[in-house]
Each structure stands twice: as C-alpha cells, then as structure tokens.
Amino acid sequence: MALEIHDLLIVRDGFRLEIEYLRVERKTVLLGRNGAGKSTLLKYLMGFSKAVRGRTLIDGVNISNLPPEERPLGYIPQRLIRLPLSPLRQLEFFSRIHGSDYRPIVAKLGLQSLIEKRSLSIGETQLLTIATALLKNPRALLMDEPCANLDWPNKRTVLELVNNIEVPILYVTHDPFEALYLADEIALLEDKRLSGVYKNTAKNKVGEIYEQYDLYQLLKRM
Amino acid sequence: MDKVLVAALVISSIYFLVLAIPGFIVYGQAPSPRFVEVVTSTALHSTLSTLLVVPTSLILGYAFTFRKVGKFFTPLVLATIAVPHTAIGVLLSPIIFNLNLTDTSAAILIGMFIVSCPVGVGVMRASFAAQGVELEQYLRSMGVKGFRLQWFYVKESPISILLAALLSWFRAFSELGVLLIVAQRPQTVGIYVFEEFLKTGPAAVISASLILLGMALILTFVSVVVEGGLRDS
Numbered sequence: 001m002a003l004e005i006h007d008l009l010i011v012r013d014g015f016r017l018e019i020e021y022l023r024v025e026r027k028t029v030l031l032g033r034n035g036a037g038k039s040t041l042l043k044y045l046m047g048f049s050k051a052v053r054g055r056t057l058i059d060g061v062n063i064s065n066l067p068p069e070e071r072p073l074g075y076i077p078q079r080l081i082r083l084p085l086s087p088l089r090q091l092e093f094f095s096r097i098h099g100s101d102y103r104p105i106v107a108k109l110g111l112q113s114l115i116e117k118r119s120l121s122i123g124e125t126q127l128l129t130i131a132t133a134l135l136k137n138p139r140a141l142l143m144d145e146p147c148a149n150l151d152w153p154n155k156r157t158v159l160e161l162v163n164n165i166e167v168p169i170l171y172v173t174h175d176p177f178e179a180l181y182l183a184d185e186i187a188l189l190e191d192k193r194l195s196g197v198y199k200n201t202a203k204n205k206v207g208e209i210y211e212q213y214d215l216y217q218l219l220k221r222m
Numbered sequence: 223m224d225k226v227l228v229a230a231l232v233i234s235s236i237y238f239l240v241l242a243i244p245g246f247i248v249y250g251q252a253p254s255p256r257f258v259e260v261v262t263s264t265a266l267h268s269t270l271s272t273l274l275v276v277p278t279s280l281i282l283g284y285a286f287t288f289r290k291v292g293k294f295f296t297p298l299v300l301a302t303i304a305v306p307h308t309a310i311g312v313l314l315s316p317i318i319f320n321l322n323l324t325d326t327s328a329a330i331l332i333g334m335f336i337v338s339c340p341v342g343v344g345v346m347r348a349s350f351a352a353q354g355v356e357l358e359q360y361l362r363s364m365g366v367k368g369f370r371l372q373w374f375y376v377k378e379s380p381i382s383i384l385l386a387a388l389l390s391w392f393r394a395f396s397e398l399g400v401l402l403i404v405a406q407r408p409q410t411v412g413i414y415v416f417e418e419f420l421k422t423g424p425a426a427v428i429s430a431s432l433i434l435l436g437m438a439l440i441l442t443f444v445s446v447v448v449e450g451g452l453r454d455s
Contacts, residue, residue, distance in 0.1 A: 068359070079357075133363075
C-alpha cells in the first residue's frame with residue numbers, strides 16, 4: 001500500500017505550497033513550522049480543498065477527482081472530535097457504514113476498556129477517533145497533529161498506538177521529537193515547498209530515550 | 223448566567239415598574255376581554271409559525287454555514303431583518319392576493335414565518351459555525367453523507383434549537399408590519415393594540431401594552447437562562 005503525491009501546487013490567498021513528489025509507504029512525518037502548509041496539504045489530500053495542479057495516487061490509482069466520502073483514506077483532524085454518541089455506539093455506527101467489525105480493531109489497539117465508558121477524557125477521545133478511522137479499512141491514514149491538545153501521558157499513549165498501526169500514515173507535526181519517535185521517513189516542509197525527505201535513522205534511539213524519560217516517572221524519582 | 227444580562231433584565235423591570243405603571247394609573251383601563259382572545263390567537267399562530275421555522279432554520283442554517291450555494295443566498299434571507307416589515311408585506315401582497323389568502327390564518331402564518339425565519343437561521347448558523355467545519359470534514363472522511371451529516375450537528379445543538387425556537391416565537395408574536403398589509407384579520411395582538419390606539423387613544427390599550435411588556439420580560443428572562451445554558455454547555 002502506498003500514497004503518492006505528484007506535481008502538486010496549491011495557491012490560496014497569497015499562500016503557495018509546492019510538492020514535486022512524495023511517497024508514503026510506512027510512517028512519514030511531515031515536519032514544518034506553524035503556517036508551513038501541513039494542514040492545507042492534508043485537506044487537499046482528503047478532497048476538502050482544490051489545488052492548481054497535482055495528483056494523488058493510492059496504490060497507483062488516481063483518486064484526485066473522488067469526493068472526500070469516497071477516498072480510501074482515514075483522516076484525523078487537528079481539532080478534537082467528540083460525536084454525540086457513546087464510544088460503543090460510535091464504533092457500531094461506523095462499522096455499519098463500512099461493513100466492518102470494530103472488535104478486532106479495538107482488541108488490537110488494546111482499547112476494550114474504553115468502549116464500555118459513557119464519557120471519555122481528551123486522550124481517550126483521540127484514541128477512539130483513531131480506532132474509528134480504522135473501521136473504514138483505509139489505504140492510508142492522514143493525521144493532523146493528533147497530539148496537539150494532549151498532555152504528556154496522553155501524548156505517550158496516542159504515539160504508542162500510532163506506532164503500532166500498520167497502515168501507511170502521513171503524520172503532520174511541528175514537533176521534531178514526535179517526528180523522530182514515529183517516523184520511518186521525515187518530510188521537511190520549508191519555504192513553502194518540500195525541501196527533502198530523510199530516512200529516520202534515529203528512530204530506535206529516540207524510542208529508547210522516550211522509554212527512559214517518562215517525564216512523570218522521572219519527576220517522581222527527583 | 224451572564225451578570226450583564228441579568229443587570230439588563232433588572233433595569234428593564236425597573237422601567238416596567240417606575241415608568242410604565244404610572245402611565246397605567248393616569249390613563250389605564252382594564253384590557254377588554256377581547257384582549258385575552260387576541261393574545262391566545264397570536265400565541266397559537268406564533269407557535270405554528272415556530273414549528274415551521276425550526277426545521278427550516280436547521281436546514282438553512284446548515285447550508286448557510288457549510289455550503290457555497292447556501293452562503294450565496296445568505297444575504298437574501300438575512301436582509302429581511304433590515305427591511306421595514308411593511309415593505310416586506312407590500313412585496314408579499316401580490317402573492318397573498320393572488321392566492322386569495324388576504325386576512326386569513328395562512329397569511330398570518332406566512333407573514334410570521336418570513337419575519338421570524340432569519341432569527342432562527344441566525345441562531346442555528348452561529349451554533350453550527352461554533353461546532354466548526356472540522357466535524358463535518360471528519361464525518362465526510364468517514365463516508366457520512368447528506369442529512370446524516372446534519373444529524374450530527376443537530377444532535378449537538380439542543381439548546382441552540384430551543385433558543386432559535388424561543389426567539390422565533392417572540393419575533394412572530396410581536397409582528398405588526400407585514401400583518402398590517404396582508405392580514406389584519408383574524409386579529410393579532412399587534413393589530414389589536416394599533417387599532418384600539420387609533421380608535422380611542424392610549425387609555426384603552428396602555429394596560430394591554432403593559433401586560434405585553436411584562437410577558438416579554440418573562441420570556442426574555444427564559445431566553446437568557448437558555449442562552450446561559452448554551453454558553454455553559
């Protein structure tokens with residue numbers, strides 16, 4: 001499975017973003033500063049906005065002209081999504097739409113305790129949103145700073161969950177630590193274009209540091 | 223609840239007690255039995271109008287917030303707030319005359335609907351905009367289409383819907399301008415006060431007006447409580 005972006009040019013209200021080519025096969029983190037165009041790119045890929053030119057391919061098939069509802073992509077927006085349904089009802093509702101079964105996904109992600117709850121914390125809500133997106137059986141996941149509103153322990157939980165997802169992921173962040181922890185490849189967005197894609201050779205090392213520096217544990221030892 | 227709004231209500235009540243009641247003592251007569259009949263009839267028409275306005279507000283409020291076509295038509299609907307209502311009545315009159323609806327309950331309903339719809343749409347538009355486009359984008363990415371999308375927004379907005387209904391009801395109940403042109407009968411409360419005033423001066427209707435002001439204050443208080451609930455939710 002692979003997501004490809006070809007010859008993309010987005011121009012809007014004086015903003016310009018150019019990406020010649022990007023291929024997402026495993027976990028690609030799109031790293032860039034605020035206003036670099038990261039979210040704009042994801043909204044284009046989902047079909048919420050148009051580009052001057054460009055093509056989006058999934059497994060070699062052009063999906064650029066499909067409406068968002070029909071694109072085989074999962075999308076986690078930056079803003080926390082709370083639906084007016086209990087966790088179980090939410091999973092059942094989207095399972096029915098996509099003809100899928102939520103139970104294996106919930107089991108694989110270790111979220112069994114979550115679906116029995118009536119209301120969820122911010123971190124749990126984000127986990128549920130990710131689990132829900134997987135019910136669509138997406139060919140790739142687009143994640144727009146899913147940890148932006150989370151505290152450190154919640155961030156850890158979400159990052160660990162994302163790390164265990166096997167679908168190709170294009171993960172947007174401005175946090176280099178998140179990028180180094182998650183990414184197989186880091187795509188750097190600078191000066192309104194993709195300045196380079198780098199293999200993350202530090203992934204294991206950062207993972208170890210991440211394990212060592214559970215900041216809350218560290219605080220307790222001080 | 224917002225302290226400023228509570229203060230505004232207290233000041234309105236003081237106005238009610240200090241300024242309007244002396245007017246009643248000087249001029250006032252008890253309202254005629256017909257007044258109760260007219261208030262009941264107006265309340266009934268306002269309720270029916272509100273029952274039409276609420277679903278319309280849900281559809282138009284959603285379209286005006288999230289759909290390009292809807293955004294294009296927004297000024298047309300919201301402009302009715304700025305146009306004198308007698309002018310709306312005049313513009314509406316050819317249709318009402320041609321349909322033989324002049325001075326009927328249907329004409330009252332049409333008039334009330336047209337003036338109160340922008341109020342309901344405005345409330346729902348603000349509510350949907352506050353929920354944000356991200357929810358819609360997420361739902362669309364999850365394959366949700368059509369009215370199902372809207373259902374999620376509606377389910378999140380019970381207090382806004384209640385507020386839209388209350389404010390639309392107030393607007394319909396207090397309508398005079400359009401009804402002066404297209405439906406003076408069956409008599410609604412605005413027409414009643416206007417006609418009685420023209421016939422006999424303030425004495426005959428000051429007590430009725432005072433009761434209406436009191437009713438409005440109570441209903442405004444209710445809407446402020448509802449709005450407070452909206453902010454806290």
